[in-house]
Amino acid sequence: MxxxxxxxxxxxxxxxxxxxxxxxxxxxxxxxxxxxxxxxxxxVFRRTREEFLKEAKKLLLGPIGSNHFITNSGPIPNDPLLLLSKKLKAQFEKGLQTNPACMLPSYNHQLPGGHESGQYLAVDIGGSTLRVGVVDLKGRQTTDDDDSNIVHMDSYKIDRNVRLLRGAFFFKWMARKIETSLKKAIDAGHISKAEYEVGDPMPMGLAWSFPLEQTSPNGGNICPMGKSFLACDGLIGQDLGATCNKILQELRVNVEVVSIVNDSNATLLSSAYSSPSARFGLILGTGVNIAAHLPVNLIGKSKFGERPDSWYEQASHVMVNTELGMFGRDILPLTRWDKILKAGHERPDFQPLEHLVSGYYLGEVFRIVLLEAIKTTGLLGGKISPLLLDAYSMDTGTMSLIINGRDARGRAEAVFSQLYHLPAGYPSTEDMRFMQQLAGYIAQRSASIVAASVFALWELKNEAEQTFLDELEPESPFSEETAVELMMERTTVGYTGSVLTCFPGYKETLQKYLDQLMMSSGHNLKERRIDLVEAKESSLLGAAVSLAGVVEEERMGLNEKKDMAY
Structure with a gap:
């Protein structure tokens, strides 16, 4: 003792x-x-690898009905994944009413028409990178790739030192980087030096990858940021646009924030710019989030804050930043490995869904499972590498390598052995097969939960639109618009993020789960579909599209005033 x-x-x-x-x-x-x-x-309990894999499959995939992989052959009776989706839908409905931390309505009530054009300055502030770009919008009908719309771009790493900059010091760092990029763009001939130095401040669109209580197209109350950022210190509740513009002016950077969007909303905007059927924007990389274009009647009045009556007169729908990772508490099936991750987390109940699906956590769950497998099955010779004892030392990129078999660095066995300083001969071919199956189960569970979330939002949208249409007078300007939404045969989900774009087979698995959920709920895939479409450079393009919309509205407003003057 x-x-x-x-x-x-x-x-x-x-x-x-x-x-x-x-x-x-x-x-x-x-x-x-x-x-x-x-x-x-x-x-130490000993068991065969087959026994371990059988239990892992049951624990990870059994509760969501995925213990036998989907074939899209028809509806699954009493589909457990459909049941989970309905539970998520109930949580989404509740969050849309009063929760101030999630389901945040933007100021954008219209998706782009695809005609927006012109050259715009866009800035994307992400969790690990600041990007500054000059974007040339050419309209939906252009045959050019999305990448060609970005005529100039600079990226700046947001390392730990930058994340620890408090309050205004972070925004001063940001302003200096914008200034540096503008000078490069001027030297390259993408921006007129005379126009920048002498003219009015250059309008800028900002994609903000953190929660924001939006109060206007170019403003919103700063909320706690998370991810170790201290930029919100002393600024919580203050206006983000005003804060940025004050510092830009103080540092004599001739730029003005005219439009602000959340990064998930930017993904939706960039997707809708090229595809008229886009209604959702999905980000799945280090974190996870979804933006949804939802009917206004779904959202509690208090969630909108103070907005003029004219806004409500024009808005039947609004883009909503769901902050998806915050949902799932008490309804997600947790394994003993998930509970170990949760027990060691500094905010265990803040983002329960994100713990099971996002790139930041998939590798950590895999590491925890491997530790148990090594001790109980003799995996990797039954010896634990000290490096595997470090929390979050297994990233999702390594999981991807194991499933893929090799990458630019070479064969997976050799790379894995070098990463974790394993003795010669490890991992063996049998070890790799075992780890491939484990990694596949963890990724498959992630895809199924994301699919359940997307489908829940799609159902919410359709149900609310039907209710809205039933309540509207026939002559209402929203009647035709809502009817068109309900008749959409294809709904596009624009996606971005390293898990969806780089993890082997993930996007295809997610699409299969969406198809299965549609069929299990009684839909014919020939009549109604939810399709995943990649949104390239979505944050910068989305910020530029949002800015173009604001500039266009301002221009139309000025023209109306001129007409009234005459």
Missing amino acids: ASLKLLIINALKSLSRGRSFLQALLALWISPKSNPNKLKKIK
Whole structure:
């Protein structure tokens, strides 16, 4: 008993140095300094790899009805994934009413018509990168690739030092980077030097990858940011656009923020610019989020804040930043490995859905599963690499490598061995097959939950539109618009993010789950579909499209005033 107390005390000391309790216990368990005779007394349950895989498949995929892979052959009776989707839909409905942290309506009530054109300055502030671009919109009918619309772009890494910049210091850093990029664009001939230096401030569209309580096309109250950012310190509740413009003016950067969109909304805008059927924007990379174009009647009045009556007179729908990762509490099926991840998380209940689906966490779940498999099945010779004891040392890119078999660095076996300093001969061919199946189960579960989320939002949208149409007077200007929405045969989900674009087979698996959910709910895929379409450079393009819309509205407003003057 004394030895066990000493083990726990030492583990807690390790915990105070930044390691999780699980890490500390495992590290002491396999430490060379541990008494071998005492370790022999620790009972380790032994089982075959086949037994482990069978249980892993049951735990990860069984609760969502995915223990036998979908074939799109028809509806699944009592489909568990459809049941999960309905539970998510109930949470979405509740969040749309009063929750101030999620389901945030933007100021954009119209999707682009695809005719918007011109050259615009766009800035994307993400979790790891600041990008500044000059975007040349050419209209929906152009045959050029999306990439050709960006005539100039600079990227700046947002490292830990930048994330720790407090309040105005972060925005000053951002303003200096914008200034640097503008000088490069001027030197390259993409922007007129005289126009920039002498003319009015250059309008800028901003894609903001954090929650924002939007109050106008170019403003919104700053909310807590997460991801270790301190830029919101002392600024929570203050207007983002006004804060940026004040600092740009102080530093004499001749630029003005005219439009602000969340990055998921930017994905939707960029998709809708090229595809008239786009109604959702999905981001699945380090994190996860969905933007949805939803009927106004779905959303509680308090969620809109203070808006003029003219806004409501024009808006039948509005783009909503769902903050999807915050949902799923108490309804997502958690394995013992998920519970270990949750127990070691500093905010275990903040983003429960994100823990099961996003790139930041998929590798960590895989690492936790591997630790158990090594000790119980003899995987990798039954020896745990010390590097695997470090939390989040297994990234989703390594999972992708294992499934793919090789990448630019070489064969997966060699790369994995080098990454984790494994002895010669490991991982073996059998080890790789085992790990491929485990990684596949974890990725498949992620795709199924994302599909359930998309489908839940699609159903919410359709049900609310039917209710809205039933309540409208026939002569209402919204009647025809809502009827057209209800008759859409194809709904496009614009997507971006490393998991969807780089992880082998993920996008195809997600599409299969969407098809299966449509069929299980009674729809004929020949009559109604939800299709995934990639949205390239979505944040910059979306910010530019939003800016183009604002500039166009302002121009129309000025023309109306001139007409009235005459």
